Amino acid sequence: MRAVVYTESGDSSVLELVEREPAEPGPGEVRVRIVRAGINPTDWKFRAGGMGELAFPEIVPGQDGAGVVDAVGPGVTGFAVGDRVWTMLAQHTRPGGTAQEQVVLPTANVTALPDATSYDVGASLGVPAVTAHRALTTSEDGPTRLAPGALAGRTVLVAGGAGAVGNAAIQLARWAGATVVSTVSSTEKGDLATAAGAHHVVNYRDGDTVASIRALAPDGVDLVVEVAPAQNLALDVQVIKPRGTIAIYANNGGDEVNLSVRATFSTNARFQWVLLYTVGEAALRSAAEDITAALVDGAYGVGEDRGLPVHHHPLERTADAHAAVEGGAVGKVLIDVADD
Template structure:
């Protein structure tokens, strides 16, 4: 089978296309014939060594993907050969990700893809959608799970509504019944955020976010999904409702942040860091189940018309796909395996 591998950290030139024998699934594992591999910022960061990297002799990159089960290991009862699945954390604490024709993963990380849902949608979930799910479920007063009506009456502020996590957060929040405000950096990105389902968009490069949010939600916003806590902590504290949650999942804009003391304790704010790789199996399984339910309801489409433009590369050009993500390509970068 064809696979993309690297043996030492570095820029995208360390990636090479090779032939390898497909692995056999062990107990509790399945093998998936990958159709589409999704690329996330953590994939290129792991490759260059800025995030944790286990000492494997050879690594196949990429955490997310979608495909068809083609072999089932001992003890697996809920998946069978021929099942269409979406994959998450395929390479987490393992050397083999989805940038290859066949990948072996723990069965829990291969989730049935509902009938009629495209493989491109499946490969666009994983890290972004599960991160968004976690960010929306850390409020002190819940909900711990998402479903239609779970966020009814709540207002959600999504910073960076045109990004992959922001896009998923908008879609999941709207599916759960919330009113969604998204901040963006251009009219084109505002169009994408509205296409994803945002009720309101605010261009933070030309508008006063605090004033605009105050007009839309005079009692404050209940959930904030934050991509740049270093830049936005003061504004987040100002616009948050009493008992609001600020869930930040990235370090865009700096390594540290300062939160104003009086408004944050006066409002009983919960400030929650979110890193999908370390939240644990319970949170993964809850997110996978709720995301699949949203898929069944048609709530997570992708493509420019749905607010998430897709940029495609063939497997042999995985290095270019990694570069595209590193350079900030808007939307989702996918590899056709």
């Protein structure tokens, strides 16, 4: 089988296409024939050495993918050869990710993909959708699971609604019944956030952002899904409702945060840090189940009409796919590993 590997940290040129024998699944594992693989910022950050030394001598990148089960290990129940599935955290604690034709994974990292859901959508879930789910379900007064009506009567502010996680948060929050406000940096990105389902869009480069958000939510927002805390937390504190939650999942715009203690503690707000690698199995499984329910309802998708343009690259051009994500491509970058 073909696989993309790297054996040293560096830019995308360290990625190499090689031939490898497919591994056999062990107890509690399945082997998935990958049709489509998704690229996330964590993939290039791991490859570039931004997460520390390489955990394995040779690594196949890729946390997210979608495909078909083609082998089942001993003791596996709930999956059979021929099942369509999507993956999460495929390369977290293992050397082999989704940028290869076949990958062996524990069943905990695999979820059934509804028949009506494309492989493009399946490969776009994983990191973005599960991160968004976690951000939306950790509030003091909010739900721990998402379903239609779970966020009814609540206002969610999504920073960066044109990004992959922002797009997922908008779609899931809208499905769960929230009123969704999104901040963006341009008219074009505002159009994407609107296509994702945002009820209101605020261009933070145009006018008083706090006033604009407060005009939409006079009592404050219940929840903020935050991508750039170094830049935005001062604003978030001004628009959060008492006992609201600011869920932070990335460090775009800087690693350090300065806050006024007085202005912050007066909100009684919760700061929730979100990183998938340590959220625990229960949170991952809840997210997988709820996201799949949204797929069945037709409430989640990718493409221009869903506010997330899709960019395809063949497996042999995985380096180009990494470079596109590292360069800030707007939309979802996917690798075409095999025909549908």
